[in-house]
Amino acid sequence: MEHKFLNETGKYSGSRRLDTSDFEELRYDDEETKEKWLGGIREIKFKRKLKRWRNNISEDIDFDELFIHLVGQSHIDCAWMWRFEQTRKKAQVTFRKAITHSKMFPETFCYALSEPILLEWIKEDNIELFKDIQETVKKGNIELVGGSYVEPDCMMISGEALVRQRLYGMRFYRDNFGILPEVEWFLDSFGYNHGLPQILSKSGAKYFWTSKLTWNQDTIFPFVHFWWQSPDGSRILTANFHMDVQVLETWNDFKVGRKLLKSEGKKVWDYTMDYSKLNDHMKPETCPLIGFFFGLSDGGHGPTHKEVAFANEYAKLSPFKWSRVHAFFNELQKYSKEFPIWNDELYLENHRGCFSNHIEVKRYNRKFESLTTSLEFLAILTSLANSHYQYPLNKIETLWKVTLKNQFHDVLPGSSIPEVYDEVWNDWNIQKDLIRDITKDIGASFSNNGERKSEKDVAHIILYNSLSWERTSRVFIPITVFEQAPVLNSDGKPNHARITLLDGEGSSHDCQPVAEENANTIDPFPAGWWTVIKLKPLSMTSAKISLLSDSEEEKITKDKCIKVSKNSISNNLVSVKLDANTGAMVELTATHINNDNNLLKGTSSNLTYAYLDDNKQYPAWNLTPEYWKHPLEFSQDSKVNISITENGPIFATLQVSRMLGNNPVWQSLTLFKDCPEVFLEYDADWKQKNVMLKVLYSTQTNAETAVADGIYCAIKFKTNPETPCDKARFEKICHEFCDISTPDNDWGLALLNEGRYAFDVNSGDMRLTMLRACRYPPPAPEAWVIEERKVNEELYGHQVPEFSGMGPLKCRYALYPHEGGALLNVDGSPNPLIKRKAEEFNNPIVIIPINNLDSKSNEFNKWSSEPLLEIQSPNVFLGALKMNEWDKDGTIIMRFNEGLGVPSMARVKISELIANKIPSIKVVDLLEREINHSFKWNDETNILSFELTKFEIITFKLILESKK
Numbered sequence: 001m002e003h004k005f006l007n008e009t010g011k012y013s014g015s016r017r018l019d020t021s022d023f024e025e026l027r028y029d030d031e032e033t034k035e036k037w038l039g040g041i042r043e044i045k046f047k048r049k050l051k052r053w054r055n056n057i058s059e060d061i062d063f064d065e066l067f068i069h070l071v072g073q074s075h076i077d078c079a080w081m082w083r084f085e086q087t088r089k090k091a092q093v094t095f096r097k098a099i100t101h102s103k104m105f106p107e108t109f110c111y112a113l114s115e116p117i118l119l120e121w122i123k124e125d126n127i128e129l130f131k132d133i134q135e136t137v138k139k140g141n142i143e144l145v146g147g148s149y150v151e152p153d154c155m156m157i158s159g160e161a162l163v164r165q166r167l168y169g170m171r172f173y174r175d176n177f178g179i180l181p182e183v184e185w186f187l188d189s190f191g192y193n194h195g196l197p198q199i200l201s202k203s204g205a206k207y208f209w210t211s212k213l214t215w216n217q218d219t220i221f222p223f224v225h226f227w228w229q230s231p232d233g234s235r236i237l238t239a240n241f242h243m244d245v246q247v248l249e250t251w252n253d254f255k256v257g258r259k260l261l262k263s264e265g266k267k268v269w270d271y272t273m274d275y276s277k278l279n280d281h282m283k284p285e286t287c288p289l290i291g292f293f294f295g296l297s298d299g300g301h302g303p304t305h306k307e308v309a310f311a312n313e314y315a316k317l318s319p320f321k322w323s324r325v326h327a328f329f330n331e332l333q334k335y336s337k338e339f340p341i342w343n344d345e346l347y348l349e350n351h352r353g354c355f356s357n358h359i360e361v362k363r364y365n366r367k368f369e370s371l372t373t374s375l376e377f378l379a380i381l382t383s384l385a386n387s388h389y390q391y392p393l394n395k396i397e398t399l400w401k402v403t404l405k406n407q408f409h410d411v412l413p414g415s416s417i418p419e420v421y422d423e424v425w426n427d428w429n430i431q432k433d434l435i436r437d438i439t440k441d442i443g444a445s446f447s448n449n450g451e452r453k454s455e456k457d458v459a460h461i462i463l464y465n466s467l468s469w470e471r472t473s474r475v476f477i478p479i480t481v482f483e484q485a486p487v488l489n490s491d492g493k494p495n496h497a498r499i500t501l502l503d504g505e506g507s508s509h510d511c512q513p514v515a516e517e518n519a520n521t522i523d524p525f526p527a528g529w530w531t532v533i534k535l536k537p538l539s540m541t542s543a544k545i546s547l548l549s550d551s552e553e554e555k556i557t558k559d560k561c562i563k564v565s566k567n568s569i570s571n572n573l574v575s576v577k578l579d580a581n582t583g584a585m586v587e588l589t590a591t592h593i594n595n596d597n598n599l600l601k602g603t604s605s606n607l608t609y610a611y612l613d614d615n616k617q618y619p620a621w622n623l624t625p626e627y628w629k630h631p632l633e634f635s636q637d638s639k640v641n642i643s644i645t646e647n648g649p650i651f652a653t654l655q656v657s658r659m660l661g662n663n664p665v666w667q668s669l670t671l672f673k674d675c676p677e678v679f680l681e682y683d684a685d686w687k688q689k690n691v692m693l694k695v696l697y698s699t700q701t702n703a704e705t706a707v708a709d710g711i712y713c714a715i716k717f718k719t720n721p722e723t724p725c726d727k728a729r730f731e732k733i734c735h736e737f738c739d740i741s742t743p744d745n746d747w748g749l750a751l752l753n754e755g756r757y758a759f760d761v762n763s764g765d766m767r768l769t770m771l772r773a774c775r776y777p778p779p780a781p782e783a784w785v786i787e788e789r790k791v792n793e794e795l796y797g798h799q800v801p802e803f804s805g806m807g808p809l810k811c812r813y814a815l816y817p818h819e820g821g822a823l824l825n826v827d828g829s830p831n832p833l834i835k836r837k838a839e840e841f842n843n844p845i846v847i848i849p850i851n852n853l854d855s856k857s858n859e860f861n862k863w864s865s866e867p868l869l870e871i872q873s874p875n876v877f878l879g880a881l882k883m884n885e886w887d888k889d890g891t892i893i894m895r896f897n898e899g900l901g902v903p904s905m906a907r908v909k910i911s912e913l914i915a916n917k918i919p920s921i922k923v924v925d926l927l928e929r930e931i932n933h934s935f936k937w938n939d940e941t942n943i944l945s946f947e948l949t950k951f952e953i954i955t956f957k958l959i960l961e962s963k964k
Contacts, residue, residue, distance in 0.1 A: 003791050010422030013800045017422070018788040025089035026782040028301040029097060037309040038104060044313040049245070056251045060258070061286040067331065069323035070311050071143070072098065073112040073243075074295040074302035075188055078150050079420040080410040081780035082299070091118040092126055094300035095142075099132050101308050102141030108315065108322035109308065112293065113137075114146030114185040116172040117405060123176070137177050143324050144173055146185040147205060152407040154189040154196060155345075155733050156355065156362065156757050158369045159712030159897070159953075160879055161407060162196070163926050164400050166203035170927055171886060182206040183325050184236075187243065187293075189409040190621075191348035191733075195711030198230035198953060203926040207329040208238045209291070214250070216349040218728035222278045223269075224257030225287055225332060227341045231713045231901065232952040237329065237336055240346075244294040260285050260338035270344035271726040272718065278340075287335050291328045292320070299780060345715060351413070351621040352731040353613070355758035356692070356769040358414025358804050359811065360522050361421060363755035364428050365412055367523065368403045370842045372396065374466035375438055376882040378846065380892060381464075381540060382442050384914055385863035389445040391883050395434050402427045415620040418776055418800055419785045439848050446542075446860055447851035457547035459483070460853070463501075464846040465535040467839055468871050468878040469832075473535070474651070474672045474679075475845045477511065477545060478528040486547055488527060491515055495547050496556050496648075497529050502542040502853075503864065509533050510556055511545065512650035521683070522810040530650050532673050535845065537867040538878070542853055542860065561673040562652035566642050569654050569669060573676045574817060576654075576669060579603055582636045583656030583667065585697075590676065590817035593747045594700065599817055601764065602698045606667065606680075608660060608770070610634050613692040619775035620804070623692065623731065632691060634660040646670070663687050677752070677814040677837065682770055684809040689802075693771040697749065697815065699764040704743045706761040707822035708734030709835065712879070712897050713951040714823060719761045731769070733757050736838035737822075740766050745821030750834045752814040752841040768813065773805035814841055823900045830875035830900040839877075863913060870909040875900040876948065884957065886928035892958040893928055898948040908944045915942035920959040928957065 004019040036042050054063045074094050078087050095118075098111035113119075113133075123130045136142045148165040149172075157165075173179050184205040186192065189212060200208060208228065213221040221240065228238040241247050241254065256279045261267065265281030294311065295302030303311070314320040356362075376396055383391045406424050410416050446462065459481040465471060479486055479494055486494035492515030500508045511529035518524060535541055548556060563570045568577045577587035585605040587598045612630035615622040624630055639659045645668070646653035653670040668681040682695065706717045710733075719740065721727045732738070734751075738759045741748025751759065751768055758769035779785045792798045820831035853860055869878065880895035898904060910918070921944065923933035933954070935946040946954060 010419060011425040012418040012421040014798060015419070015788055015792040015800060016796065018784070018791065020085060020784045023089075023784050025086065025093045027093060028296065029305050034305045037305040042309070044309055046310065046313070053248045053251070056248070060255050061288060064318050066288050066290055066319040068290045068292050068314075068320045069328040070315060070320055071110050071112050071291070071293050071323055071325050071328070072101070072295050072303040072308065072311070073293050073297070074300045075297035076115065076118060076300040077298050077410050078115070078117065078405065078408040079423070080298070080416050081777055082417070082783040083419055083785060084405075084423055086784050087118070088121045088125055090300040091122055092129055094302070095122065095133055096129060097301070098142055099136050101303070102136050102139065105308075105312070106139065106141060108312070109141055110322060110324050111142050111303070112145045112185070112325050113142050115150055116146070116169040117150050119176070120172060134177060137179070143326065144177060144179050144181045145183045145325050147173065147181050147203070148184065148186070149401065149404045150408045151186050151189060152404070153409045153412040154186055154192045156365070156412055156735070157407045157711070158735065159195055159199065160373055161369050161403065162199050162711055163203065163880070165404050165407070166199065167885060167927060168401060168404065170204055180204050181326075183329055184208045187211045190351040190354050190413060192346035193711040193713075194345040194715055195230055195713040195951070197228045197236045198232050198234035198712065198951070199926060201234045201236050202953065205236060208236045209325070210238075210240050210346070211243050212348055213240045213346055214242050214254070218349040219276070219725045220253055222254065222257045222275055223340065223342055224254050225335070226257070226339050227336065228346070229341050229343045230951070232949050235341070237333060238342070239291060239329070239332065241291060243297065247290060247292055255286070256282060258286050259283055260287060260335065261340050266340070268341045268343050270342070271347070271729065272723060274723045275725055281340070287332070289328065289332050289335070291325070293325070299782065345710070347729050349728045351618070353615070353623045353772055353774065354413030354415055354621055355731060355733050356756070357620060357772045357774060358421065359755070359771065359809065361406070361412060361414055361424060362757060363523055365403065365407065366755040366842060368399065368431055371435060372399045372403065373880060374843055374846060375399070375435065376880065377466045377538065378442060378464050379438065380881050380883070381538070381863070381868060382445055384868075385860060386445045389442070392438050392441065393883055393885070393888070395438055397885070399431055399434055402431055413621070414804060415777060417779050417783070417785060418804070419788070439846070443848045443850045446853055448853065457486070458544055460542070460544050460850050462848040462850055463533065463535060463541045463543055464848060465537065465539050466843050466846065467836075468537050468867075468869055469836060470537055471535055471836075471840055472532065472674055473840050473845060474675060475531050475533050476525065476528055477531070477847055478526045480526060481545065481847060481849045488515075492527060494527060494529070495550070496553050497545050497547050499531055499533070499543050499545045501533070502544065504861070510559075510649045512648040514646070518808065521808045530672070532650060532675060533845075538869050539867055540860070540864045542850075542864065556649055559649045560647065560652075561649060562647070562671050564644055564647055564652040564654065566644065569652060569671050571671045571673055571675070573674070574671065574678060576671075576678060578642060578654065578656065580642065581640065582607065583640050583642055583658060584636070588678070588815070588817065593817050593819055597700075599700055599747075599749060600698060601700050605697045607636050607696055608634070608665065609694050609696060609767070610660065611692045611694070612690060613772055613774050614690040620777050627692065649673075661688055676818075677816045677841075679814050680812070682809070682811040684771070686771060686773055686806055686809050689773050689806070691771070691773045692769065694760070694767040695770050696765060696767045697751065699740060699749050699766070701740050701742045701748055701764045703740035703748070703761070703764050706732070706738060706740050706766065708732065708738040708759070709736050709838065712953055714899075714901060717761065719763050730760055732759055732761065734759055736842050737834055738766065739822035739834055740764060741821040745824050745826050747817070747819055748821055750816040750818060750822065750837070752816055752838045754812055754842055756811055756813060770811055771805050771809055773803055775802055776804055824902070830902045832874040832900065835877070835899050866911055868911045868914060871896070872907040872909060873904050875902050875904055876906045876908075879953065884928055890960070892960060893924070893955060894958060895953065895955040896948070897953045898951055901950040903949045904947070906946050906948050910942045910944060912942055915939065917960045918958050919961050922957045922959070924955050924957045926953070926955060928955070930957070
């Protein structure tokens, strides 16, 4: 067989890529199986099953009193043990089969279809099939469920990303079917963040179904029918039960969750409570409703002809009936007053390794989440400041959709085959190009389009702060801002530089050069400069950067603001000392914190601890059971060398190099002038398989709780959990920070990260999970990549890597000592410091090259002289500032959230420049539809006032016109 190759070699697989445009998806069913199972040839037998189900259930309720709702479905992984490209064909085969069953059994059959991206692909690839699906939806035999663009990972994605999952998915359903489903359908994601109920309930969902919590390994999550509550108080009616016949086979394991709550029973539950005692709070009565959602899944193709044949036979018995998912939940609603409330995250005691597997996919997810929202802010600012600039709606939507696709719950968790990540790598390059185009267009809109004003060794730029507070931050400026690249010295560095702000004050700041990072590392920096600058909230500031002469270079390098020796480093805010033998951090002090005493204890902070990572059944998903009992004894003082690698006017760096086994590791510790963070980098060339690495920070906090940010919320964990279910959450998840503080909230230490989600805590110890070197899953038997692997081995002798996490490793993170607790100060007032520093770490100042300012520089200076928004409540944060994408009517969407768990009256002052263009403000939901919600808009003071409960999200629509 002759094969055609694409002009492409996989980044992760290393394989030459086959052209699979003519490949077809294997069909599990054909005319023969249809006739066999649905043509009356094969007798359907299930008497033994039925007897077993009756026996299991009869202790709680008469089997014939049940109402068992039969609905077909077929979970389709967008990518997993096959590529995205094959899923496009899987979806066609699966949905075509659903149409066949609908035509055969028009009065009964129903297929629940989720994930709008699959329909979007079919609309692109096979318009006739898409029209058939539309017609079958109209007839009611295909029922649209879900509403998120894909079924994403629900622990790691940002709150704003989840909002966009819902926005783009529900918009597709509306535009193509005129339907907005009320059931969200995340049956297979690996846990669910505590912030989900608020976002789901504010984006059109009334109900939520999952089967995944039935996969718990340590405890049985007993809740089957319950209200799931977010920290803000939003609730969504939730059902958690097995798919297929397992919903009946496992009755005894979950029967307590099907009972109704006693009037005096405990209503609200969380992980600090022992839910094995739930039965004590339940009535004997059982809710008679059962959802029987069935069909061959993961790779689609269900329900098969055989499965439909069995369902048709079940439906001849009184408890069973063909139904609809919405009908099941509408009936369930009638019993909901007697359901308990779950007020916590939904943590899956399984697949914990997915929080840390495949570092690169997690880093780029965070990068594109953060950068896309920043670019939206920037594009809004630019369109307001420059009437000739057109907001790049389509490009931004593409950026989001690519990010959302790659948040699928087997892609972002790192549990797919390497060929999937080849495709994801290509996506990242597309996104980088789009971002480059957007920033270039914004720069061009402010540039002088006439003759270029040539200034030797000078470049003009705009510094953009996307955050809604004044910040003093480190700023990186790449050498690419210069039209002609500066000359680099033998170390690969340009000369020092100086940046002058053209904001009317003209302050100047020295810039310290760095060489480009290794191109093979994760998210490498080019050569350029670091500096530290104070910038206004949500602002664009024009500046020019000038290269220094050799004589100026010599003078500036003598000015050192960081004190650094081989074993210590300090600036005016923090000081760190290292153990000379191991390189461990043995002392960390910070001005005015803990009475200037050491914040660390012991001699092990910043050291790496390794454990066996060799789960036999699910190596890409699961950690070794009780991994802490399987440490790998790496010497902490093997070939340790501590050196000063940078020492200049802006920052200094100590680097600790060592060997962990046969793996070289470099840990860098950097302090910047006027910055309280200890900036850390972890680099390695990792060679050892089946290893998990964790980096320890042991503190003097005596912390009783740890705090981590989540999906528009924060989550608290006990550092010494007591209940079995709380102990099972030993591998925890954070977004941008995790924190342990003293019990009285006097002070604490936060770890800030840019894509490392997993951590664990024990009393005052906190460990960041740095690496998993574990096996990739194998391809599915029907996967097209099997042929690609075979051909690559035959022609080129190439074999696909078995393990992820091998080779170059880089992780950037920071240790931030702070006054107050993670969310609150000693007096109970909100403490925004940690969340703000975490946001700053993940939202660096954006640099926009320009060709001088154009003739409208006065207009630009007018817009940059004051912040567009001034949020006067320290616990309120700006989540989105963008164009309306639901109606696409030119209105502006502005989203805020309370971020520290303190109910507040929020006050936001809007710049007069934009306030003069606002005749009307409306409150909208997360789908950008108008809703009734109280607020006050004072058009004299330009202050918007509104109440927020803890962690509440609120969204406004600004209707822009010129005031008369």
